[in-house]
Amino acid sequence: MAAHVMAGIGGKGGTVVGVIWFENVLTYVLVGARVYTRRYIRGSVGWDDLCLVITALLMTVFAILTTISCAHGMGQHVEDLETYQFSDALLYLLCAQSVVSMAIGMGKVTVAVFLLRIVTASWHRWFLWFCIASMMILSIFLSIAVFAQCTPVESIWNPLLIDQKVCYLSLTVVAFIDCAYAAAMDFALAAFPWIALRGLKMKRKERISICVSLSLGVFAGVCGVIRTSGLEVLSNSRDYLYATSDSVIWTASEVTTTIVCVTLPALRPLYNKVRGQESSSAGYQQHDDSAYNTGGSFHMSSYANKRKDTGGLGYPKSNSNFASAEASRDPTTIKNDSDETILLQAEGKNIMRVQEVSVSYDNGNSLNNVSIKQDV
Structure with a gap:
């Protein structure tokens, strides 16, 4: 049996690889700066920092799998690929999609856990815990559904087994529900600080500053909306590897934007230190x-x-x-x-x-x- 030869990165593959690795580098710069700030300037790290690190690691796995998929032919038209190249590229892409669905969920969890460190009202905490639980349930379900949608499993990525393929659920529908809910969650978590902080006695300027910094998540929501609107390509399996390229880019951008939004507010002490200003020793104190x-x-x-x-x-x-x-x-x-x-x-x-x-x-x-x- 002849060895499979990679198709090489072509078509939209180069753009996909360039974008996801640029965003990975940006992610690690910001996450590293945040962890350094929390550990060595603020004096402690929290569960939101741990969730952020897990999200970054998942995005790296996603980038690796997507790069391998592009090397096998993702981003190229099906007529330009051999059958085995299409099959190999689709397999790695499905693995990448399974991983990134968990990264999307962990990104929302990071924001919610960060807000849990701030709020004290009971209904605020219940709302945030609901966001965490519901987002992770949907993310895990989508991650499993990628490979559980049809039997035999290999028929999902191997076109030679199309006659044996029996599907029990539509991945397009599951992905649409998950992506739409994730986008709605971005907007909800962006608006939440304006409600949760409304009763606090602080200067109006300070309250607005905090709310605006935490509301940058609307940009992640915009990425999610664009990604959701392009999910129709999932039902177009004839040229799937080419048609799904834009969706992959928007998926990576949504997670990266979430990471940026939840990281920037914590970097102000580091900014002051770089400018030579004395950093306050005040930090979080959380009860049991x-x-x-x-x-x-x-x-x-x-x-x-x-x-x-x-x-x-x-x-x-x-x-x-x-x-x-x-x-x-x-x-x-x-x-x-x-x-x-x-x-x-x-x-x-x-x-x-x-x-x-x-x-x-x-x-x-x-x-x-x-x-x-x-x-x-």
């Missing part, structure tokens, strides 16, 4: 799971206290004595060198500030000092 059942909230604390009281991925072992330690700090000395620090709330679900005023007066015999403290 029991705090979510009692209306717990997040508080800022110093890196020294974080190292003492935290475990695992930088989360505190207990939820006590944070507010009292912070109430004594002068609020004018706290720097918001990350958009995230503005979102931290106190026990009353509001940002609190203690203002102290000293008044000196002469009562005729002696000079008296009066200290007045006021909660604002």
Whole structure:
């Protein structure tokens, strides 16, 4: 039996490979910068960082499989390929699609977990957990359906077995539902901060700044809409390898845009450090799971206290004595060198500030000092 000869990268294949690897490099630059910022500047990493790293790794696997598929003929017209070249290219492309469906889900999970570190209202948390669960269920189902849609499995990519092919579900329909839901999730998570942060007592300018930075996910939603509108090519199996090239590019762009949006807000401390500014030691303090059942909230604390009281991925072992330690700090000395620090709330679900005023007066015999403290 003669060895299979690769068709070589041609047609739209070169564009596909160039785009996905450029986006992979961009992804690792941003993810690496974020992890460095969280670990060495902020003092801790969180579960959202872990989800982000997993998403980046899945995108690398997707890029490798897609590149191999392009080397076998993806991006070229079917009439320019041998039957075995078409079959090999389609097999690697199906593997890539199975992997990227998980990457899409993990990207949305990363955004939701990031927001879970900020919100405290019960319905906010329930909404985010619903987003996480529903997105992952759909992503896993699509990932499995890629190879479970027909029997025998090899008939999915081998045109020589077309007469034996029996399909139990339409991958086009499953992909359309998953892609449309993912796009809707992008828009929902982009709009969510405007609702969740509305009740916080902070300067209007600061609130808008935070919401805008977290709302950049609309661009991922736009990529998702474009990708979804092009899914009709999935039913056009005659020239599938050529027709699906644009969809592959938009898929990679959607995940990359999600990574960019969730990464940029966390890089402000690194930006300040590069500019030579002193970075604030204030960071996240997250309660244990029991705090979510009692209306717990997040508080800022110093890196020294974080190292003492935290475990695992930088989360505190207990939820006590944070507010009292912070109430004594002068609020004018706290720097918001990350958009995230503005979102931290106190026990009353509001940002609190203690203002102290000293008044000196002469009562005729002696000079008296009066200290007045006021909660604002």
